[in-house]
Amino acid sequence: MLNMIRTVLKEVKPKFQGSSKAVVRFSKNQMGSILGAASLAVGVSIFAVSIACVRQHGLFDATKVGNTEAVKEQLANGADVNATGDDGKTALIIAAELGRNEIVQILLERGATVDAITTSSQTALVSASHRGHLNIVQSLLSAGADVNGKSDYTPLIAASTRGRLEVAKLLLANGAKVNARTINGATGLMGAASNGHADIVLALLDAGADPNVQNDQGMTPLMYATDMKVEVIKALLEHGADVDIRNEKGSSAIDYAKREKRTKVVELLQRARDGKRGGVIR
Numbered sequence: 001m002l003n004m005i006r007t008v009l010k011e012v013k014p015k016f017q018g019s020s021k022a023v024v025r026f027s028k029n030q031m032g033s034i035l036g037a038a039s040l041a042v043g044v045s046i047f048a049v050s051i052a053c054v055r056q057h058g059l060f061d062a063t064k065v066g067n068t069e070a071v072k073e074q075l076a077n078g079a080d081v082n083a084t085g086d087d088g089k090t091a092l093i094i095a096a097e098l099g100r101n102e103i104v105q106i107l108l109e110r111g112a113t114v115d116a117i118t119t120s121s122q123t124a125l126v127s128a129s130h131r132g133h134l135n136i137v138q139s140l141l142s143a144g145a146d147v148n149g150k151s152d153y154t155p156l157i158a159a160s161t162r163g164r165l166e167v168a169k170l171l172l173a174n175g176a177k178v179n180a181r182t183i184n185g186a187t188g189l190m191g192a193a194s195n196g197h198a199d200i201v202l203a204l205l206d207a208g209a210d211p212n213v214q215n216d217q218g219m220t221p222l223m224y225a226t227d228m229k230v231e232v233i234k235a236l237l238e239h240g241a242d243v244d245i246r247n248e249k250g251s252s253a254i255d256y257a258k259r260e261k262r263t264k265v266v267e268l269l270q271r272a273r274d275g276k277r278g279g280v281i282r
Contacts (some may be wrong), residue, residue, distance in 0.1 A: 059083075063091045064108075066100050071107075081110045090117035096124035096140065099133045104140070114145045121151035129155035129171065132164040133239030138173070148176045153182040162201050168200055178207045185215035194224035198231040211241040218247030226257040226265055233268060243273040 036246040062070035092112040156176040
C-alpha cells in the first residue's frame with residue numbers, strides 16, 4: 001500500500017512561485033489517489049492486527065478450557081506461542097497453573113519460553129508448584145526451567161507454603177535452595193510452619209533448612225508456628241530452633257504462644273528453654 005502512495009507522489013511535479021521553496025500542488029484526482037491508498041493501507045494494517053489478536057485470544061481461551069485440538073489449531077494458524085496477556089501470562093503459564101499437562105507439552109514442543117515471567121513475578125514453574133501439579137513440575141524441570149526461578153519467591157517456597165509435599169521433594173531433589181528467601185526475607189520453612197504443614201517442615205529441616213532464620217521483621221519459623229500443630233513446633237525444637245530469639249518488636253515465640261493462650265505450647269517452649277527433656281511433651 002505504501003508503494004501506491006510513493007508512486008502517486010513521484011508523479012507530482014513541484015512548481016515554483018517566486019520562492020526558493022518548492023510548493024507541491026495536487027490535482028483532485030491525485031489527492032484522491034493518495035488518500036485512498038493511505039486509507040486502504042491503514043485498514044489492512046488494522047485488519048492484520050485484529051486477526052493476530054483474535055488468534056492470540058483464541059490460544060489463551062483454548063488453553064484455559066483445556067481444548068488440546070484448538071490449541072494446536074491456533075498455533076498452526078500463526079498464534080504466537082510466547083505472546084502475553086495484560087497480566088504478562090503466556091499460554092504456558094496459564095496451562096501450568098490450571099494443570100493442563102498435555103497442553104504444556106505441546107507448548108514446550110512449539111518453543112514456549114519455559115522461564116517467562118508475569119507482571120506479578122510468576123513463572124510457569126512457580127504456578128505449577130503452587131497448585132501442586134507434580135507432572136507439570138517435572139515436565140518444566142526437564143525442559144530446563146530454573147528450579148530457583150527469577151521471581152519474588154521460588155517454586156520451593158510456593159510449594160512449601162501450600163503444603164505440596166511431593167512437589168517440594170521433587171524440587172529439592174533437583175537442586176532447589178532450601179534457604180532461599182522472598183523479597184521480605186521469608187523462607188519455605190516459614191511458609192510451611194505458619195500453615196501447619198508438619199511433613200514439609202520435617203522435609204525442609206532434613207534438607208538443611210535453617211530453623212532460626214529471621215525475616216525482615218525478625219520473625220522466625222517457631223514464632224509463626226505457635227498457633228499451629230504441636231508436631232510442627234516439636235520438629236523445629238528438635239532441629240535446634242532457639243526459643244529466646246526476639247523479633248523487631250521484642251517478642252519471642254513464648255510471648256506469641258501466651259498471647260494466643262496456647263497453654264500446652266507455652267509449656268513445651270518453656271521446657272525447651274530450660275533444657276528439660278529436649279522440649280518434648282510426653
